[in-house]
Amino acid sequence: MKLVVLLFSLSVFGIHSSYASTAQIQVSKGQLETIDNFKSEYVDDRFLYVWLPPGFTKDNSYDVLYMHDGRMLFDSKTTWNKQEWRVDEVAGALIEQEKVFPFIVVGIPNAVENRHSEYYPQQPFENLSREKQHALYQLEKYPGYKLFASKVFSDNYSRFLVQEVIPFIESHYNVNRGAQHRYIAGSSMGGLISWYTLLNYPDEFAGAICMSTHWPGIFEEDSEVFAEFKHYIADNISKLKNHKVYFDYGDATLDALYPPLQKEIDSLFSKQEYPAKLWQSQYFPGEEHTEDAWAKRLHIPLKFMFGKPDN
Template sequence: MNRLLSSLILIALSCHCLADDPIPVVNKGSIERIEPFKSTLINSRYIDVWLPPGYSQNSKYDVLYMHDGRMLFDANITWNKQEWMVDEVAGSLIEQKKVRPFIVVAIPNAVKNRHSEFFPQQPFEQLSKQQQAQMYQLDKSADLPLFNTKVYSDRYLEFIVTDIVPFIEANYSVNKGGKHRYLAGSSMGGLISWYGLLQYPNEFAGAICMSTHWPGIFTDNKPIFDAFKAYIEKHLPALSTQKIYFDYGDQTLDAMYPKLQTQIDAVFNQQQYPKSQWQSLFFEGENHSEQAWSKRLHIPLEFIFAQ
């Protein structure tokens, strides 16, 4: 339990945001910040657009929409001095022609509202009113609730689909249409990535879900996981050619995931989802951190964007 508590504290810290977030410095490619990016659906925020080495208006690029955008590029400006190393990993794969070219749209989380924004809304609403009320009473820390407001992840996904996607496709040299768009995230970002794919199967071609936070909160809670599993069982038949990637370790917060991911894998197997279109990989000894995800990021990127 102490290890889980430590992980909870770390995740709480990961949501901290400076008043004026600096633009990340990248080693490969370049960053363009769109600020403010206004929306009537959720609180306005900036977005960062990573353009790969050699980006050209004469070429067309697929698009990877990534959650928790502050943690992706520059360890010098993150709370824990870690990063996903997206620019280095993706840039190298593109330069080596191991993947087709793509850009990354980095969407920062909602800080104190992160849990409410990323928790899959329809499964949440399938819980009993008593279970929902109990979850709203949970605290992230002594003076900060886990859910700072009601769950609104459906509006967050709508924000991506109806606000961000049209902007990107109007202002950047990208391939248009759902067959060229993908979602990616870790932990709670992993939850919202598979949920977004199942909510909008015609708008996205795949999802990367690393260290997916299947418990939903920070203790074992069977009703929550059962609601996630039931939603996937019901909506997986809506997918056809989409790719989906899961992975997990077994240290720190990831210690909660192996037994749960195994049950999700069973759903994919039972429904005979084509093995060429999904992966679920276990990384023994790996923990719940940007450092761990950066070490294996090349695997889902090659799976999703293979030439």
């Protein structure tokens, strides 16, 4: 397991050291627009990708999927590991086949070396003892490089999404406005920030896609860290009413850590008697913690969130 964690940590460093500016990317389906130098009062300024689906027309309006780790979504030629989520291909095919209602995707890049601090759920972190927080801040991805490059600031990241990104998209694109038309999605740490943002802003989103959610929070098993995630969800799950929630996980590479933890999260939804039609937790034996793995099954949560009846 330590080898898995080391390899994953090195790959994350590859992301951080290679992405300081907008990548020139291409999509196979639909159109991609780039919003450069998007200003924020809450987080570092960055760019945004806005994917417009096949058949996009200003005469129609669209629901929106907000996705984390935006650099990894569309074009493997520009990613550190030459993998991608294939969002344009997967979503585009579903739309062309009329299996889902057409929607727009907003890709939000992570904060490079601050990715862990930006995506780690802040309130569960701050519920840990000061001694525990201090110990976590000392963790290194490998010698000389801290796992947390700064203090955890995911509450500000969520504010950035809700108070800055969403208003911009809804004022500049012909989208359906209101919480019932907005969804949030990510994998790994992006899975953590997706459910966390949904719980904190249930009046702003209709659902969350959390793929290969990184329940350990750090890159070693730590029951205290996971317990705070679990407690936070247990304390806040009642805020969710008609929201759709999707979890999934494999059991290879980093995903090998997830099956027992995800089962504990599933039990919270079961005990809450959360409507079966509104949440899913899917297990994919043999699947790894990679963009290729997420691309293979991305159609499942997209159909769950945006699917047309009888499709």
